[in-house]
Amino acid sequence: MCSSDLEVRAAPAWRMIFIAGVAATSAGWGAAAWMFLDTRELLPRSLVLLLVAGLNAGAARSLAPLLSSYIAYAAISLLPMLVRLAGYAEAGSWTLAACIVIYAAFLTNTARQHRADLRKLLRLVFENEQLVEVLSEAKVRAETANQAKSEF
Numbered sequence: 151m152c153s154s155d156l157e158v159r160a161a162p163a164w165r166m167i168f169i170a171g172v173a174a175t176s177a178g179w180g181a182a183a184w185m186f187l188d189t190r191e192l193l194p195r196s197l198v199l200l201l202v203a204g205l206n207a208g209a210a211r212s213l214a215p216l217l218s219s220y221i222a223y224a225a226i227s228l229l230p231m232l233v234r235l236a237g238y239a240e241a242g243s244w245t246l247a248a249c250i251v252i253y254a255a256f257l258t259n260t261a262r263q264h265r266a267d268l269r270k271l272l273r274l275v276f277e278n279e280q281l282v283e284v285l286s287e288a289k290v291r292a293e294t295a296n297q298a299k300s301e302f
Contacts, residue, residue: 214265235250
């Protein structure tokens with residue numbers, strides 16, 4: 151059994167470990183959002199919203215190859231903020247909560263598109279490698295035939 155076979159068989163376990171790590175990280179940010187939104191001041195609330203929104207924007211790109219990890223990250227990190235904002239009686243709180251839902255949908259779509267682009271890119275890279283191999287072999291055969299023709 152070669153080492154690549156072991157690596158392929160170990161991939162699902164590492165994927166689950168990675169998703170668990172992503173979930174733990176996003177739970178930390180979700181808990182921080184829950185705690186720091188517990189204020190009447192506008193500036194701390196705004197900073198928390200911007201911070202978690204920015205983290206989700208970055209995660210949409212970096213976690214796109216494993217889309218389920220991004221969806222988990224977004225849900226776990228944004229849900230506490232959404233619940234906290236929806237519970238406020240202040241004007242505009244529901245608007246911010248709706249903005250979080252729309253933003254999460256936008257970022258999820260962005261992650262899906264990025265994942266599709268990555269898959270297409272990798273497929274083209276492999277196809278190009280195969281074409282180079284075929285052309286190299288054809289060149290060698292043509293040179294061999296040309297050499298044989300010259301000797302005749």
